[in-house]
Amino acid sequence: MSMLSSTSSSVSFLLFCILVLLVEGSLGGDPYAYFEWEVSYVSASPLGVKQEVIAINGQYPGPIVSVTTNWNVVVNIKNNLDEPFLVTWNGLQQRKNSWQDGVLGTNCPIPSGWNWTYEFQVKDQIGSFFYFPSINFQRAAGGYGGIIINNRDVIPLPFGTPDGDITIFISDWYSKDYKNLRKILDDGNDLGIPDGVLINGFGPYRYNDSVVQDGISFERINVDPGKTYRIRVHNVGISTSLNFRIQNHNLLLVETEGSYTVQQNYTNMDIHVGQSFSFLVTMDQNASNDYYIVASARFVDASTRDKLTGVGILHYSNSISPASGPLPDGPNEGDTYFSMNQARSIRWNVSASAARPNPQGSFRYGQITVTDVYALLNRPPELINGQLRTTLNGISYIAPQTPLKLAQLFNVPGVYKLDFPNHMMNRPAKVDTSIINGTYKGFMEIIFQNNGSTIQSYHLDGYAFFVVGMDFGTWTENSRGTYNKWDGVARSTVQVFPGAWTAILVYLDNVGIWNLRAENLNTWYLGQEVYISVVNPEISNKTELPLPDNAIFCGALSSLQKKTISGEKKNDIEVGSISVKRFIKMRLSSSLFISPSLNS
Numbered sequence: 001m002s003m004l005s006s007t008s009s010s011v012s013f014l015l016f017c018i019l020v021l022l023v024e025g026s027l028g029g030d031p032y033a034y035f036e037w038e039v040s041y042v043s044a045s046p047l048g049v050k051q052e053v054i055a056i057n058g059q060y061p062g063p064i065v066s067v068t069t070n071w072n073v074v075v076n077i078k079n080n081l082d083e084p085f086l087v088t089w090n091g092l093q094q095r096k097n098s099w100q101d102g103v104l105g106t107n108c109p110i111p112s113g114w115n116w117t118y119e120f121q122v123k124d125q126i127g128s129f130f131y132f133p134s135i136n137f138q139r140a141a142g143g144y145g146g147i148i149i150n151n152r153d154v155i156p157l158p159f160g161t162p163d164g165d166i167t168i169f170i171s172d173w174y175s176k177d178y179k180n181l182r183k184i185l186d187d188g189n190d191l192g193i194p195d196g197v198l199i200n201g202f203g204p205y206r207y208n209d210s211v212v213q214d215g216i217s218f219e220r221i222n223v224d225p226g227k228t229y230r231i232r233v234h235n236v237g238i239s240t241s242l243n244f245r246i247q248n249h250n251l252l253l254v255e256t257e258g259s260y261t262v263q264q265n266y267t268n269m270d271i272h273v274g275q276s277f278s279f280l281v282t283m284d285q286n287a288s289n290d291y292y293i294v295a296s297a298r299f300v301d302a303s304t305r306d307k308l309t310g311v312g313i314l315h316y317s318n319s320i321s322p323a324s325g326p327l328p329d330g331p332n333e334g335d336t337y338f339s340m341n342q343a344r345s346i347r348w349n350v351s352a353s354a355a356r357p358n359p360q361g362s363f364r365y366g367q368i369t370v371t372d373v374y375a376l377l378n379r380p381p382e383l384i385n386g387q388l389r390t391t392l393n394g395i396s397y398i399a400p401q402t403p404l405k406l407a408q409l410f411n412v413p414g415v416y417k418l419d420f421p422n423h424m425m426n427r428p429a430k431v432d433t434s435i436i437n438g439t440y441k442g443f444m445e446i447i448f449q450n451n452g453s454t455i456q457s458y459h460l461d462g463y464a465f466f467v468v469g470m471d472f473g474t475w476t477e478n479s480r481g482t483y484n485k486w487d488g489v490a491r492s493t494v495q496v497f498p499g500a501w502t503a504i505l506v507y508l509d510n511v512g513i514w515n516l517r518a519e520n521l522n523t524w525y526l527g528q529e530v531y532i533s534v535v536n537p538e539i540s541n542k543t544e545l546p547l548p549d550n551a552i553f554c555g556a557l558s559s560l561q562k563k564t565i566s567g568e569k570k571n572d573i574e575v576g577s578i579s580v581k582r583f584i585k586m587r588l589s590s591s592l593f594i595s596p597s598l599n600s
């Protein structure tokens with residue numbers, strides 16, 4: 001506004017009037033946060049081998065999106081990669097707005113050289129999430145960053161205000177470029193054991209000269225003695241569950257993926273691929289030295305333990321000596337019982353308020369009648385017509401050229417089938433585009449049965465679900481007797497141990513087509529995903545937002561594609577508000593039509 005009032009031409013007055021209309025009409029009083037992102041390759045050598053990573057505005061990991069409940073977020077992304085790009089917002093519910101979800105079932109990818117603007121509201125959410133590239137195995141090269149949704153001032157945190165906020169990304173890592181990794185999988189081979197574990201994109205601190213080579217840059221987190229920090233930890237890796245711990249420091253678990261938890265101290269926490277946790281950590285140790293921050297691989301062969309241990313440094317501001325002693329011990333490598341018990345110990349704090357003033361537990365999920373049950377069986381990767389693929393209920397998902405959501409809106413026939421089987425099917429595998437027909441406002445129970453030999457984690461877009469049960473063996477109807485119907489935590493990513501099952505409950509009140517995927521990148525890439533279509537049978541414009549006017553079209557709908565705006569010159573009127581740019585965009589939207597081919 002101040003920039004506008006500094007100019008005084010009639011043009012800017014006109015813009016001002018329209019801006020006010022936009023504010024009144026579409027902002028609904030909730031603030032906007034704007035981001036301009038340029039996605040490109042940069043070279044980095046996290047494990048001493050130079051390779052190409054994906055950076056946002058030159059940063060790897062990318063910038064943190066820190067906003068408050070109900071804010072509107074506008075992210076203009078310029079794709080400077082040499083291939084299409086799409087980002088998804090892991091854990092953001094995108095209420096009524098699957099158009100912004102950034103997966104192939106809802107969006108055409110942003111072609112190389114183009115820009116596209118996401119615009120969504122972080123409605124009724126709080127907590128710790130992250131974004132990442134959703135296509136072409138790009139997450140293996142980075143492109144991720146944190147999302148923080150702060151409480152509104154009117155809703156108190158269920159703990160004292162921390163003295164600082166720290167984001168930590170932990171991930172397994174290969175020293176090969178992601179395009180090579182992709183090729184290995186395309187050729188039907190296994191990626192093998194990762195080359196290391198990174199902390200915030202850095203390799204391990206040299207805690208032992210015979211384990212870590214010289215010249216590796218490591219992450220150092222600076223803290224002040226006596227202070228308490230909120231540390232948000234995300235496993236953004238490919239396939240490895242990691243145990244996170246800080247030498248001599250307790251981790252007080254307070255939140256996971258948008259739910260406040262019962263606050264409990266842990267000395268270490270297993271964090272599976274795609275999961276996010278926040279801990280309060282008090283700097284209550286001897287401040288004259290530093291401490292190790294460790295993320296070590298779980299469920300791997302002991303011979304790979306040294307290689308698959310990420311180490312960073314917690315540096316007290318007055319510290320005079322380096323971290324010393326052996327690394328703090330984690331749980332025994334193969335101990336899945338420890339890991340499952342730890343997962344079961346994570347509870348919802350039913351009396352804490354989250355995004356709304358009423359306590360989280362006032363949604364009594366345990367008293368709602370289940371209307372649909374889906375049992376999904378995972379098997380180890382297998383060959384289908386000579387191609388290595390992964391399946392759920394024997395079906396390996398193949399993404400159609402036309403996104404499901406666009407095909408649904410424009411009634412393009414034959415793109416997908418709403419016939420995904422609701423019971424475990426141990427049948428010969430096939431490749432298909434079969435999705436789940438969800439019932440709007442239905443209450444769905446989903447059972448994941450992992451008949452593979454490795455741990456998997458599954459993520460559902462559009463929702464938080466309640467984790468009600470988890471056990472070894474095969475799920476049966478009797479398993480329901482063990483469900484936690486009171487304080488199972490609501491989250492969006494849950495692990496399923498090999499030879500075990502996990503059950504979740506989800507209230508399908510968010511209209512859209514939502515991705516249910518393996519977060520393990522190999523498993524996902526090879527076809528282990530499905531979508532849930534949730535349609536309001538009443539014709540209403542209140543339960544779903546319209547197709548955004550900048551939608552990219554591809555596949556059967558390519559001919560609807562408007563000219564890309566990225567090639568156009570910015571408007572001459574230099575103003576500091578993107579709301580004005582939106583107005584300009586509206587004026588420009590009558591521009592030429594072209595038919596790009598996105599089939600690359």
Ligand SMILES: *[C@@H]1O[C@H](CO)[C@@H](O)[C@H](O)[C@H]1NC(C)=O
Nearest residue numbers: 115116117550565566581585
């Ligand atoms: C591309 O970026 C420009 C500003 O740099 C913006 O005006 C335009 O709306 C963007 N295009 C899309 C499709 O988001």
Ligand SMILES: *[C@@H]1O[C@H](CO)[C@@H](O)[C@H](O)[C@H]1NC(C)=O
Nearest residue numbers: 207208209210211306325326
């Ligand atoms: C360093 O690592 C080697 C190999 O794992 C091990 O044998 C040695 O005991 C370690 N040194 C220290 C000081 O822990």
Ligand SMILES: *[C@@H]1O[C@H](CO)[C@@H](O)[C@H](O)[C@H]1NC(C)=O
Nearest residue numbers: 249250252263264265282284
């Ligand atoms: C957690 O551990 C800290 C010490 O690090 C202690 O002060 C605090 O009381 C513990 N909290 C709970 C809930 O156990």
Ligand SMILES: *[C@@H]1O[C@H](CO)[C@@H](O)[C@H](O)[C@H]1NC(C)=O
Nearest residue numbers: 285286287288289290320321
């Ligand atoms: C902290 O450690 C240093 C040496 O590392 C020692 O000299 C000092 O006495 C310790 N302080 C406390 C309060 O234990």
Ligand SMILES: *[C@@H]1O[C@H](CO)[C@@H](O)[C@H](O)[C@H]1NC(C)=O
Nearest residue numbers: 158261262263349351352353
């Ligand atoms: C649950 O949240 C409340 C805030 O409503 C907080 O006072 C309490 O300490 C929390 N309980 C636990 C066990 O974390």
Ligand SMILES: *[C@@H]1O[C@H](CO)[C@@H](O)[C@H](O)[C@H]1NC(C)=O
Nearest residue numbers: 417418419437438439440537
């Ligand atoms: C999908 O489910 C709805 C009820 O939610 C039903 O009316 C419709 O016929 C189903 N569609 C298919 C193709 O099964």
Ligand SMILES: *[C@@H]1O[C@H](CO)[C@@H](O)[C@H](O)[C@H]1NC(C)=O
Nearest residue numbers: 426450451452474498499500
């Ligand atoms: C996986 O399924 C096969 C065939 O149904 C069964 O024989 C086997 O015991 C299962 N394995 C596990 C670990 O559940």
Ligand SMILES: *[C@@H]1O[C@H](CO)[C@@H](O)[C@H](O)[C@H]1NC(C)=O
Nearest residue numbers: 539540541542543544545546
């Ligand atoms: C939504 O529908 C109502 C009535 O069906 C109509 O009056 C209103 O203009 C519509 N709103 C929008 C934004 O299309």
